[in-house]
Amino acid sequence: MRINTFQILGLFILLIGLGNYSFGQNIQLFEEGNKLYDEGDFGGAVDKYEAILKTGEESAELYYNLGNAHYKLNNVAPSIYYYEKALQLNPNDSEIQNNITFAQNMTIDAIDNIPEVGLKKLLSNLTALFPTDGWALLTSVFAVLFTLIFIFYYLSGSTAKKRTFFVGSGIFISLAVVCFLFAFHSHNLERIDKxxxxxxxxxxxxxxxxxxxxxxxxxxxxxxxxxxxxxxxxxxxxxxxxxxxxxxxxxxxxx
The missing domain is CATH 2.30.30.40 (SH3 Domains)
Structure with missing residues (x-):
């Protein structure tokens, strides 16, 4: 069976329409969930928010609101679970961090954290400066800069310029290697983090x-x-x- 251009275009428009319809439905569900939450119907709010998750949609705001609703229902595990999901998408949000602390106060188990010290702590702090994709991007940027500076070094006829470009290319390739190592370390941490x-x-x-x-x-x-x-x-x-x-x-x- 052959499919002509008009059929392909029609299918494309249909898919866009279905996507927009689903997006509009989720916005309505989110607003309805917020309204139920404000009215004190926390169980109803949970139902609305979870209906959005079933469509495959997710966001830090959605998980945060789910965590709040479960917290109001004294559902310890779900509240912490959804706050943690929100933190995965927005790790620097202070409101999520504060609320997860409140939720953790409801847990029974008191478990201490083993603090990192010395070089291990320094490595963790440096790695956390950027996500894996951020370190990978920096690696690419410094690699490109190295390539450009090295080309200038190769084409330059002046000894002084050659020396300057050589030093510059060495700096940029070193930075690229360092960023690559941090990207690799960050990737490994994410891989084993379960x-x-x-x-x-x-x-x-x-x-x-x-x-x-x-x-x-x-x-x-x-x-x-x-x-x-x-x-x-x-x-x-x-x-x-x-x-x-x-x-x-x-x-x-x-x-």
Missing amino acids: PAIVFASESQVKSEPNPRGTLSFTLHAGTKVQILDTINNWNKIKLSDGKTGWMKAEDMKPL
Whole structure:
């Protein structure tokens, strides 16, 4: 069957129309959710916001409002989960950071953070200056500058200019290499970063990935963990204080 130009154009217009219709529907749902929230119907607001998520749409504002609604309902795990989702999209938002602190105060588990010190802390702080894409962009910029300066060095007939361009090209290639290493390190951190929120009201963490394992400790709803490994329906988790163990995958929700 042949498809002519008019059929392709019609299909394109239809897809645009459907996209605009879906976008308009989501805006209406968001506004309805906000209205229900203002009226104190937090459960109704959650339903509206989650209806937007089902369409594949997401935003920091949507997750933030979902976190607020669940917080009002005293749903500890969902409130922290959605605040964390909002932070992933907008990590520098002070309101999200403040609200997640309030929500974390409702959790039962008191887990200390192991502070980073020395070179490890310095490396973490420097890496956090830009996201992975930012470091990659800087790498490309410095690589282009190196190429241009090196061309000037190659074409220049003056010894003094050659020396200047040579030094300049060395600086830019060094900066490109440094930014590449930071981009690589940032990418690795993102790759191994697999956070999850405990949703079970109480979950036993075992020494082995099976029910016969020795009980290591118990976690409760709202606690944030890192997933290190998965075997069958068990996840090996790590807490911010360094403790590890095996926990049922169904008891947590990955971010």
